[in-house]
Amino acid sequence: MNNLVMAYLGDAVYELYIREYLINKGISKVKLLQEESIKYVSAVSQRRILENLIDNNILSNEEIEIVNRGRNASSHASKSTDIITYKKATGLECLIGNLYKDNKERCMQILAYIVGNNI
Numbered sequence: 001m002n003n004l005v006m007a008y009l010g011d012a013v014y015e016l017y018i019r020e021y022l023i024n025k026g027i028s029k030v031k032l033l034q035e036e037s038i039k040y041v042s043a044v045s046q047r048r049i050l051e052n053l054i055d056n057n058i059l060s061n062e063e064i065e066i067v068n069r070g071r072n073a074s075s076h077a078s079k080s081t082d083i084i085t086y087k088k089a090t091g092l093e094c095l096i097g098n099l100y101k102d103n104k105e106r107c108m109q110i111l112a113y114i115v116g117n118n119i
Contacts, residue, residue, distance in 0.1 A: 010097030070094020
């Protein structure tokens with residue numbers, strides 16, 4: 001399936017997981033939920049998270065290949081961040097989308113690692 005389609009799916013899965021995580025932490029004010037979610041869902045945060053996953057050898061070589069395919073997919077430029085950050089964030093979303101489609105257990109492991117380590 002198209003890598004940008006997988007990133008589209010991954011964006012939704014990732015956002016839902018983060019929202020549920022924050023609500024389960026007991027945050028009940030929407031403004032605070034929004035502020036906390038930015039620590040995970042902004043392109044800058046997603047780039048930092050992806051780099052942490054790679055630096056700590058959390059991802060397999062196959063998963064890194066998926067990230068690279070998503071990162072290298074042709075897409076539009078971002079208005080809010082530089083192109084490298086945007087493409088790395090897209091790579092993470094592509095990975096989440098692919099794993100959600102093909103290996104939900106591994107997808108949940110990576111998402112749990114992300115929120116468990118507050119990266």
